[in-house]
Amino acid sequence: MHEDYISISHISKKYDKDLVLKDVNAVLHKGEILGFLGPSGAGKTTTIKILTGQLMPTSGEAKVLGIDCCRIDERIYEQIGIVSDSSGVYERMSVYDNLKYFARLLNVPLKNIDPLLKRIGLYEHKKKPAAKLSRGQTQRLILARALLHKPKVLFLDEPTSGLDPSTALEIHRILKELKDDGMAIFLTTHNMEEATKLCDHVALLNEGVIVEYGTPEEICLKYNRIKKYRVQLTDGSRHVLLHGADTTGRITSWMNEDRIETLHTCEPTLETVFLEVTGRELQ
Numbered sequence: 570m571h572e573d574y575i576s577i578s579h580i581s582k583k584y585d586k587d588l589v590l591k592d593v594n595a596v597l598h599k600g601e602i603l604g605f606l607g608p609s610g611a612g613k614t615t616t617i618k619i620l621t622g623q624l625m626p627t628s629g630e631a632k633v634l635g636i637d638c639c640r641i642d643e644r645i646y647e648q649i650g651i652v653s654d655s656s657g658v659y660e661r662m663s664v665y666d667n668l669k670y671f672a673r674l675l676n677v678p679l680k681n682i683d684p685l686l687k688r689i690g691l692y693e694h695k696k697k698p699a700a701k702l703s704r705g706q707t708q709r710l711i712l713a714r715a716l717l718h719k720p721k722v723l724f725l726d727e728p729t730s731g732l733d734p735s736t737a738l739e740i741h742r743i744l745k746e747l748k749d750d751g752m753a754i755f756l757t758t759h760n761m762e763e764a765t766k767l768c769d770h771v772a773l774l775n776e777g778v779i780v781e782y783g784t785p786e787e788i789c790l791k792y793n794r795i796k797k798y799r800v801q802l803t804d805g806s807r808h809v810l811l812h813g814a815d816t817t818g819r820i821t822s823w824m825n826e827d828r829i830e831t832l833h834t835c836e837p838t839l840e841t842v843f844l845e846v847t848g849r850e851l852q
């Protein structure tokens with residue numbers, strides 16, 4: 570049996586007259602990553618704020634670890650971690666002292682800090698003032714702070730936004746390890762590659778509406794109606810061919826003549842699905 574760590578049921582949210590979330594439903598189980606994927610203004614941060622008790626929904630119900638989000642109090646903060654842009658670090662304090670400060674607040678033994686710094690790749694920088702960290706290192710420190718008390722559920726708002734590809738990959742590796750340890754991770758992103766690689770389920774969110782929900786593979790397969798092949802021949806020419814009898818004939822004759830350099834099928838990606846469903850780009 571899957572344990573529901575987050576359940577979102579018919580959530581809507583209005584800011585004044587603007588309906589920015591419309592009948593949103595989703596579920597996140599222990600040991601899974603759920604991604605809310607959508608362009609700027611789609612309602613991703615609003616969803617996180619509702620789930621973490623920072624905002625009330627206008628209607629609907631959401632539960633985190635069985636607790637109704639409208640009734641969240643400090644006790645839930647012992648079991649969840651939040652990483653968002655607004656997570657401040659104390660710039661003049663060292664990496665270690667930042668974590669020491671929060672460890673004391675959260676009643677976490679100080680001996681947990683070094684292993685966490687090693688896991689997150691900040692151990693060599695533990696004495697550095699936070700002000701001297703790179704953007705990627707600062708992001709790791711914010712993540713370390715959110716992990717200090719070993720939460721069951723981790724919320725990440727655009728965890729790799731603005732990071733270079735190798736730092737982003739490092740954060741992905743850490744998130745996969747946390748998931749394998751049983752943590753449930755709710756992340757928002759507008760990076761479809763990140764969502765495809767990391768998430769067990771994704772919700773494609775457009776103007777507050779979930780337009781597709783499922784595993785990245787399920788969603789892409791659903792839109793794999795028009796099959797295409799991309800062929801490069803030994804003479805350097807490139808061809809994109811639609812599936813059909815003509816194409817099969819052409820490809821077979823190129824193969825018989827040993828003229829094919831590369832041959833690929835062109836499956837849809839979350840990016841092309843989003844474009845097809847909404848007419849909008851994700852970025």
Ligand SMILES: Nc1ncnc2c1ncn2[C@@H]1O[C@H](COP(=O)(O)OP(=O)(O)OP(=O)(O)O)[C@@H](O)[C@H]1O
Nearest residue numbers: 584585589607608609610611612613614615616759
């Ligand atoms: N406090 C607020 N008052 C009024 N409108 C708001 C408020 N906060 C957000 N909004 C609006 O709600 C909509 C959803 O915003 P939200 O921040 O949830 O989007 P997002 O998907 O997280 O975008 P981004 O990727 O840019 O962070 C936007 O149209 C935004 O302008």
